[in-house]
Amino acid sequence: MARLRKELTSQAPLTPALTSWAEALGDAIGRGMLRALNTGMPGMGAAAASPGNGAVMAGRRRGRPPKTVAGGPVPMDRRCTVSGCTREQRSKGLCSAHYQAERRRQIATGKPA
Ligand SMILES: [Zn+2]
Known part of the structure; x- marks a missing residue:
């Protein structure tokens, strides 16, 4: 009896549909992150794309200037x-x-x- 209940609880949340949905979701998140890194977040992409800008980037103040x-x-x-x-x-x-x-x-x- 106890064994049967254990099987039910361990199998119910992980249906094949749910697993594939989770995989698709993880895939989409990964692709989104990659796109954000490639196209660049505002103010970050240009510096990240060109390695020579590192020093300028470090000294730059964040937010709107006074x-x-x-x-x-x-x-x-x-x-x-x-x-x-x-x-x-x-x-x-x-x-x-x-x-x-x-x-x-x-x-x-x-x-x-
Ligand atoms: Zn005044």
């Missing part, structure tokens, strides 16, 4: 109105840092925005 670096110098008419601050205006003539500081001060003193 806005001040990406946008270059901010024009005077779009700069934060706080003296000495060179960041770009975000709202009400203030950069995001000074605007948030102003907002926090208004909330703390109970003034309406």
